[in-house]
Amino acid sequence: MAKLYFYYGAMGSSKSANALMVDYNYQERGQNALLCKTGTDTRDGSKVIHSRIGLSKECMLLSDVCMLSDQQLTEYDAIICDEAQFATTEQIDFLAHCVDYLNIPVLCYGLRTDFQMNFFEGSARLMAVADDIREIKTVCWCGRKALCNARYNEHGIIREGSQIYLGANDSYIALCRKHFLEGKLTSDDPGDAARHQQISLEELQEEDQ
Numbered sequence: 001m002a003k004l005y006f007y008y009g010a011m012g013s014s015k016s017a018n019a020l021m022v023d024y025n026y027q028e029r030g031q032n033a034l035l036c037k038t039g040t041d042t043r044d045g046s047k048v049i050h051s052r053i054g055l056s057k058e059c060m061l062l063s064d065v066c067m068l069s070d071q072q073l074t075e076y077d078a079i080i081c082d083e084a085q086f087a088t089t090e091q092i093d094f095l096a097h098c099v100d101y102l103n104i105p106v107l108c109y110g111l112r113t114d115f116q117m118n119f120f121e122g123s124a125r126l127m128a129v130a131d132d133i134r135e136i137k138t139v140c141w142c143g144r145k146a147l148c149n150a151r152y153n154e155h156g157i158i159r160e161g162s163q164i165y166l167g168a169n170d171s172y173i174a175l176c177r178k179h180f181l182e183g184k185l186t187s188d189d190p191g192d193a194a195r196h197q198q199i200s201l202e203e204l205q206e207e208d209q
């Protein structure tokens with residue numbers, strides 16, 4: 001039985017890399033996954049999924065996927081959607097339709113919340129309707145799990161503004177809730193931060209086993 005999955009994580013938690021690896025796994029098994037992303041995030045300017053570690057692959061836009069007929073969709077063994085936080089409620093419901101009526105597994109990757117710790121539309125809908133919700137973890141500079149995507153500039157953390165701020169991937173940092181609320185973007189001792197990150201990632205992984 002197919003399922004609708006939501007893999008969520010803060011910025012820098014390797015969501016795109018995970019999406020691309022899952023796509024590769026399907027390919028390796030001789031299966032055909034439909035790789036797509038939402039159109040709102042156009043920082044690449046093209047229909048390509050990029051990950052920070054250097055992997056990238058061409059994909060469709062989710063808005064075009066939603067125009068496909070059931071017959072066209074059944075040619076695929078799975079649908080993989082990156083940047084799913086930017087999907088509309090209707091688009092997520094369309095993906096749920098693919099799961100329920102066409103028996104196609106759908107794997108969505110995205111952020112849970114925006115720079116003010118509010119849900120994105122796509123994430124809220126996925127949290128509500130997904131069969132399986134899993135966290136992709138990353139850590140704050142202090143070593144705690146990063147929950148928040150802080151937007152910042154040279155003056156520090158930014159609390160006001162529009163939800164989507166395009167083309168500024170490097171103006172976000174993943175922080176734990178405490179340091180998000182304090183607006184503390186880095187440790188006073190950089191060596192400390194590196195040590196904490198190393199230890200904490202190992203601990204977070206052990207927690208999962």
Ligand SMILES: [Zn+2]
Nearest residue numbers: 140142176179
């Ligand atoms: Zn922290």
